[in-house]
Structure formats: structure tokens, C-alpha cells
Amino acid sequence: MARGALCRGSRKGFTLLEVMVAMAVLAIAGMSVMGMVRESISNTQYLAEKRPAFWVAENAMTDIVLSQRWPGREWQKSSTVLAEREWFIRSRKVKTGSDDLIMLEVEVRQKKDSESALASLQTYVLDS
Template identity: 50%
Template sequence: MSPSRKVTGFTLIEVLMAMAVLALAGISMLGLSSENTRNSVIIEEKMLASWVADNKLVAIRLLKKWPPTHWQKEEQELAGRTWYIRSRSVKTTQDDFRGIDVEVRKSPNTESPPLVIMQTYMVQG
């Protein structure tokens, strides 16, 4: 090679550094993608559970009758899943006015925290 000819291109160290930077970026993107997928499942469950709770509150309003003051349990199918619902009425200072509580869980175990808790108020009659 003559001294006047200029060599162009990347050195081995430059190529290795570029590959290391790309590998780190790829690993972090993979982690973000995994977390995003996990969060999507949780959001879907909470959305479906809120629909179940909302449906229960609508059913109570259509009956125009308060649920009992003790927890009443039932199961409901929605989106190919079984949801476990608890509902009750809570006395207030007004005799014709009560609070209504509805909880929805993925399992019948009432020790686990509910996915959704909805509360509303209802006048008798």
C-alpha cells in the first residue's frame, strides 16, 4: 500500500461498540414490550370486571329492590370467564335511602382484593 492512499471503513473496536449499543437498546425495548403486554392483560381484566359490576348495579336498579344488608354472592359469565360478585346494601340515616356496594373478583376467595369495587345510592320504590 502506498502512503498516499487513504484507508476508509470502521475499525474492529468501532464495530464492536456499535453492536454493544444496539444490543443494549434491543434488550431495553424487549423489557418494555414485556411490561406493556403484562399491563394490557391487567387493564383488560379490570375493564371486564367493571362491566360486570356495572351490569349488577343496573340489574339492582331495574328490580327496584335493595339487596340484603349482608353480602350476597353470585357468579356471572362474561367474555368466556367466570366472575365472582358480592353485593349488599348499606343503611343510611334516611330510611328510604341506601348505599349499594358491588365487588367483583376473579376467584371465589373473598380474602383476595377485588378487581373492581363500585358504590352507588338508591331510593326505595
């Protein structure tokens, strides 16, 4: 009886296999967490660029509507500085089905020759 108690009492630690399985599980979990953190940082940087671009687009659209100087049908390009960055703006007037109603488009890019816009706005106004 003393011998059985001795055998059961001497196994107090983990086996090498148990430790290796636990390490593998932790490594896999750690890699997935790192992937989520990397994606979160990337999204945060993208949104940090996108928010000021929308401010620039809103300011440009407001200037056009308040001045009532409609851009032409071809893209008109300009630039402005906001938050110590230069932003490139394109605006144009689009004909609609109504003679009295026009659509205005404004796009903002961070680079002059960038294909995709960070911000894009459209509105309809009466052409008086």
C-alpha cells in the first residue's frame, strides 16, 4: 500500500508532451492576436488619413455651393493645405435629367496622381 501511494505522489509536474502542446496552443493564439493588432493599426492609420480628407471635401463643396460658381463638366483641379498636408481636389458639374438641377462632385486625394480618392462627395443644386 505504501508503494502505490509513493507512485501517485511522485507525479507532480507536466510531461514534455503536455508542455509542448501548451506552447503550440499559445503560439497559435499569439499569432492570431498579432494579426488582429497589425490590422487594427493599419485601419487606424487609414482612418487618420480619411477623416481630414472628408473635411477638405466638405470645405471645397461648401465653397462651391456658397459662391455659386459651378465648375465645368471637365474635372477642375486645385489643392489646399490642411493639418500640415497638401490635399489635391477635383470638382466637376454633372448634367442631370432636369435642366434646372445639376450634380456637383468633389474628390480629394492625398497624392496628385493617385487613382483612388480618399474622400468623395456629391450634391444636387438648382442651377439658376
